[in-house]
Amino acid sequence: MANESSLLSLEGISKDFYGNVVLEDVTFTVGRGEIIGLVGENGAGKTTLMRILFGMPVIAETGGFKGRIMLDGKQVAFTSPFDALDAGIGMVHQEFSLIPGFTATENITLNRESMKRNVACDIFGERMSVLDRARMRTRAAKAISRLGVKLDPDILVSEMPVGHKQFTEIAREIDRSNVKLLVLDEPTAVLTETEAEVLIQSMRMLAAQGISIIFISHRLHEIINVADKIVVLRDGKAVKSVPVKGVSVHDIATWMVGREVKGSSSMLSACSEKVFLKVDNLWVDMPGETVRNVSFDVCEGEIFGIGGLAGQGKLGIPNGLMGLFPAGGNASLDDSPVPLNDPHKVLNNHMAFVSEDRRGVGLLLDETLEWNVAFTAMQAKGEHLIPVLGGLFKLRNERTMKLLAEEYIKTLEIKCTGPKQRAKELSGGNQQKICLAKAFALKPKLLFVSEPTRGIDVGAKAIVLETLRRYNKEYGMTIVMVSSELEELRSICHRIAIVDEGRIAGILPPTAEIAEFGLLMSGEKTGKNGDAA
Amino acid sequence: MNRIKAFITDFGWPRIIIAIFLLALFISAPFVGVKLDASFTDVFNRFGQNVIMVLALVPMVQAGCGLNFGLPLGILSGLLGSTMAMQFGLTGPMGFLVAILITIFFGSIFGLGYGKLLNKVKGEEMTIAMYVGFSAVMLFSILWLLLPYTKPDLVMGYAGEGLRRSISLEKYWDKILNNFLALRIGSVRNLAGNLSGGFIFPTGLMMFVAACVVFMWFFLRTKTGTAMTAVGSNPDFARASGVSVEKMRTTSVVVSTIIGGIGILVYQQSFGFVQVYDAPLYMAFPAVSALLIGGASVTKASMLNVVIGTLLFQGMLTMTPSVINSVLKTDMSEVIRIIVSNGMIIYALTRKTKVTK
Numbered sequence: 001m002a003n004e005s006s007l008l009s010l011e012g013i014s015k016d017f018y019g020n021v022v023l024e025d026v027t028f029t030v031g032r033g034e035i036i037g038l039v040g041e042n043g044a045g046k047t048t049l050m051r052i053l054f055g056m057p058v059i060a061e062t063g064g065f066k067g068r069i070m071l072d073g074k075q076v077a078f079t080s081p082f083d084a085l086d087a088g089i090g091m092v093h094q095e096f097s098l099i100p101g102f103t104a105t106e107n108i109t110l111n112r113e114s115m116k117r118n119v120a121c122d123i124f125g126e127r128m129s130v131l132d133r134a135r136m137r138t139r140a141a142k143a144i145s146r147l148g149v150k151l152d153p154d155i156l157v158s159e160m161p162v163g164h165k166q167f168t169e170i171a172r173e174i175d176r177s178n179v180k181l182l183v184l185d186e187p188t189a190v191l192t193e194t195e196a197e198v199l200i201q202s203m204r205m206l207a208a209q210g211i212s213i214i215f216i217s218h219r220l221h222e223i224i225n226v227a228d229k230i231v232v233l234r235d236g237k238a239v240k241s242v243p244v245k246g247v248s249v250h251d252i253a254t255w256m257v258g259r260e261v262k263g264s265s266s267m268l269s270a271c272s273e274k275v276f277l278k279v280d281n282l283w284v285d286m287p288g289e290t291v292r293n294v295s296f297d298v299c300e301g302e303i304f305g306i307g308g309l310a311g312q313g314k315l316g317i318p319n320g321l322m323g324l325f326p327a328g329g330n331a332s333l334d335d336s337p338v339p340l341n342d343p344h345k346v347l348n349n350h351m352a353f354v355s356e357d358r359r360g361v362g363l364l365l366d367e368t369l370e371w372n373v374a375f376t377a378m379q380a381k382g383e384h385l386i387p388v389l390g391g392l393f394k395l396r397n398e399r400t401m402k403l404l405a406e407e408y409i410k411t412l413e414i415k416c417t418g419p420k421q422r423a424k425e426l427s428g429g430n431q432q433k434i435c436l437a438k439a440f441a442l443k444p445k446l447l448f449v450s451e452p453t454r455g456i457d458v459g460a461k462a463i464v465l466e467t468l469r470r471y472n473k474e475y476g477m478t479i480v481m482v483s484s485e486l487e488e489l490r491s492i493c494h495r496i497a498i499v500d501e502g503r504i505a506g507i508l509p510p511t512a513e514i515a516e517f518g519l520l521m522s523g524e525k526t527g528k529n530g531d532a533a
Numbered sequence: 534m535n536r537i538k539a540f541i542t543d544f545g546w547p548r549i550i551i552a553i554f555l556l557a558l559f560i561s562a563p564f565v566g567v568k569l570d571a572s573f574t575d576v577f578n579r580f581g582q583n584v585i586m587v588l589a590l591v592p593m594v595q596a597g598c599g600l601n602f603g604l605p606l607g608i609l610s611g612l613l614g615s616t617m618a619m620q621f622g623l624t625g626p627m628g629f630l631v632a633i634l635i636t637i638f639f640g641s642i643f644g645l646g647y648g649k650l651l652n653k654v655k656g657e658e659m660t661i662a663m664y665v666g667f668s669a670v671m672l673f674s675i676l677w678l679l680l681p682y683t684k685p686d687l688v689m690g691y692a693g694e695g696l697r698r699s700i701s702l703e704k705y706w707d708k709i710l711n712n713f714l715a716l717r718i719g720s721v722r723n724l725a726g727n728l729s730g731g732f733i734f735p736t737g738l739m740m741f742v743a744a745c746v747v748f749m750w751f752f753l754r755t756k757t758g759t760a761m762t763a764v765g766s767n768p769d770f771a772r773a774s775g776v777s778v779e780k781m782r783t784t785s786v787v788v789s790t791i792i793g794g795i796g797i798l799v800y801q802q803s804f805g806f807v808q809v810y811d812a813p814l815y816m817a818f819p820a821v822s823a824l825l826i827g828g829a830s831v832t833k834a835s836m837l838n839v840v841i842g843t844l845l846f847q848g849m850l851t852m853t854p855s856v857i858n859s860v861l862k863t864d865m866s867e868v869i870r871i872i873v874s875n876g877m878i879i880y881a882l883t884r885k886t887k888v889t890k
Binding site for chain 1: 751754755756759760762763766767769770771772773774775776777832833
């Protein structure tokens, strides 16, 4: 593959984390002055691939990787990011790594400052030299001009708009004299459209100067706009590596999510037309998963899916409705209003929640399974208590707690030594089943399940999904399921809402084309039913 | 061999070493001329005297507020209880009962404020608690001088105002629990016709202690107690289950403060004196140390930890002066007490992370 003009070529890169394969035989080349658009869903392996390229220590710590990286025709194996920097690879991360109290110049030349010698150097050595601010400023100005943007080198980072911070980061990377390849990890995610447009112009300028760029973005039209070549990662494999000419956003979206639909809708129970849960203009202040303005209806007996990329706010919806994070707006269940910001009242209102943060929120790791299963029912509904002295005290009823735990251990086939085992000793899949048992013990009419299959193995996944389906069918439990795995949602849900930037981008039936979902996820298209604000 | 190893890790090295040390003291006692019956009497008295203050630590440990180094705050409410009951001229069981009621009243008020403060400093409770205890004791040192106590038994002789450093309970409720139904075994009548020597079992004291332990055991099994334990185990889980984390933590602090106050009342009636001013300053450390020797961690404590820990710790404090001093002819007891109690606290705090995960 490696021809004369190629700068970097990745050959057969594979990587697994303790048997969990995240990258499999990824091969592509980057030519000089070429812009590669790297796309893929969350978890497709983009970050891991860039970590390997950059020689992040975490890769070596977890057993290294397979395959070869060729830079300028020579095989390289970076052991630390510093090696990568020396070899001329620059990286701009999604999160800014700038010092807010320093100026743009100081940030751009940080740790590579131009120095001026003075008398003290002759006595005490080089460490006594002082900063040559004038030269630093010219260097910064030059780096900024290479980007083709207007940016005052003397402005403090803390006073810059977000877009300028992004340019400062890029300027810092290209200030290195030997920089050949720039990796930009979602640089446009935090930018407004005009800022993103300017950034794309800068990328073109850099490419014209012979710097190659690997551009990671979820905004597919930007990729089409600026990239020369597109590499699509899916489940750790490079499924496509094609020139951008003639490729449409629709095509990319299909390649990104395109998998066979496994479940069939015939397994689903019929869903009534009655609106059960109504959510209007919901906002939730959950760090990293902000919900801005979400409205949707869920029918009685329905399994309603909520999908979308990480950080877009899909997790905020159940967490906000269950009162775990500050929320506002209107919600009603069965025509009676849902009290927001009060977990106790919500639990009493026939709602239950299986959290995505299993170990953090979902379980009492140091307590027994009995406690884990029965605690919420005890506190929220006053079950499993024996009144003493005419109800003056209420003692916990360890006998019924044990019976309850045993019942769910049997029905959900939880592998454990008994109801007295501690929750932390169970495997991930069995812990998830305990979380489900805890929610089922509340006998809810509406169940929120957040990322029910995250971090559990394939067999346990199937059982968890089957359990949800069974409770929906046999007990008519309405379920709202939030998941990052689109295929999982498509196999179990009646309707799927896709969340983008804290808003519902659209609601689709599970039979809709994969590309439709992909387009909604990448914010290329807003919903047809007017949910998006 | 594996079972022995498992037992040792389960029981913990410090507990084993201290138990063996204590056993050795008891075995060697007769050989150095220390009477065993008197020693046992002392051990039981001191156990009963201190165990309730150790018990007072349990609710806060369970609720995840750490070890209550602010125990002096509870002790201060107990001091207010006993001195006020004495000022009102109440004696005997009535006086002791009123002292308890006043203690509960002040304990609730102090506990509420203290609990609110600890809710603002989550994760740093133990450090803050220590300074809360220290500053409260010093504030009260001023108050003891200023509060309008008038009873001649209470105030300083020359000035006629301000509390004495230590106030005798002799005319009030001295040993009211210790002497209740006390059993004497092997006592002999001396020339004056009084019983002396032998082993005295403080039945009333032990009954009161048992009642307190059972009360705590019940309390931790109530809905509130269960919620409190869950808050200590995983506050996020508790919140998601509709439990108010702040309220549970405050409740635990209030209960801890009240029980601490009752603990000092029991201590006083056994000791025979009420000690004010800086006496409560370091009261928290022996209690904390006893609980940790009993095998409790910073996040989990049981009734068994309380009883075993207090027995071992107080047993050692009782036996070392009599035995070691007879052998070495110097006073080593205070040194050993300080080494053991503070060493135990350091040991437990460094193990904190290991215990929780």
